[in-house]
Amino acid sequence: MLGLDLTFFNWDIFSKFVLSGLRFSVQLTLVATAGGILLGTLLALMRLSGKKALMLPATIYVNGMRSIPLVMVILWFFLLVPLLIGRPMGAELSATITFVAFEAAYFSEIMRAGIQSIPRGQVHAGQAMGMSYGQNMRYVVLPQAFRNMLPVLLTQTIILFQDTSLVYAIGAYDMLKGFTTAGKIYGRPEEAYLLAAVVYFVICFALSxxxxxxxxxxxxxR
Known part of the structure; x- marks a missing residue:
């Protein structure tokens, strides 16, 4: 069929070449999601604080990151940061730091929208009870914001998983790299990329x- 070698689609290929890459892709997704949400929440609180000294740097960071292609940020961290610190970081560590820093900008906007969706009356009620800004956010606003934004946060996580394939640009061994390696060794690149597309589709469709x-x-x- 279309000149494809269907014997390429077997568990042996997956276990030898793809499984370790899939493990790294999932690990990168989970770490970047956790780190991105934490940093993104901090950035969102800074932008909503009403204090210019906090709002300005957070706004510059978020808008700046959202205006640059992810693959460019990956290459920046991989090529430029080692020059600044005087030693190489390695592709996996560089990819992890890059994804946390980059995704924080997107999670920040999600969290900011979630926080702003909470009725102001609840915020005022917390203030009336003597809560500080931090206590109000921690006990009243953020728990509800996380619940409201959970589907959107998970959707962004799925997009993040898809974007992990870009670490191939710096040589990190992710799932796509595993398929590419198998395709080169067996001389069947068409089958390798077709199988990669199917696996990505199945995973992302199931998560969606x-x-x-x-x-x-x-x-x-509700």
Whole structure:
């Protein structure tokens, strides 16, 4: 069929070349999501603080990161940061730092929208009880914002997983690199990229379906 060698599609290829790359892709996704949400929440709070000294640097960071292609940021961290610190970081560490820093800008906007979706009356009620800005955010606003934004945060995580394929540009061994390596060794690049597309589709489609189910469940609870 179309000159494809269907014997290439077997578990042996996946276990030898792809599984370790998939493990790194998932690990990078989880670390970048956790770090991005933490840093993104901090950036969102800075932008909503009403203090220019906090708002300005956070706004510059978020808008700056969102205006630059991810692959360029990956190359910057991989090529320029070692020159500044005087030693190489390695592709995996460089990719992890890059993704946390980059995704924080996107998670920041999600969190900012989530925080702003909370009725102001609840914020004023917290203030009336004597809560500080930090306490109000911690106990009243952020728990509700996280719940409201959970489907969007998970959707961004799926996009993040897809973007991990870009670390191939700096030689990190992710899932796409595993498929590419198998294709080169066996001389079947067409089959390798076709199989990679199928695997990415199955994983992302399954995750998207779960997010839709979660979104529907949250809507019912409301």
């Amino acid at each position: 379906w779960l997010v839709k189910r979660l979104q529907a469940k949250i809507a019912i609870v």
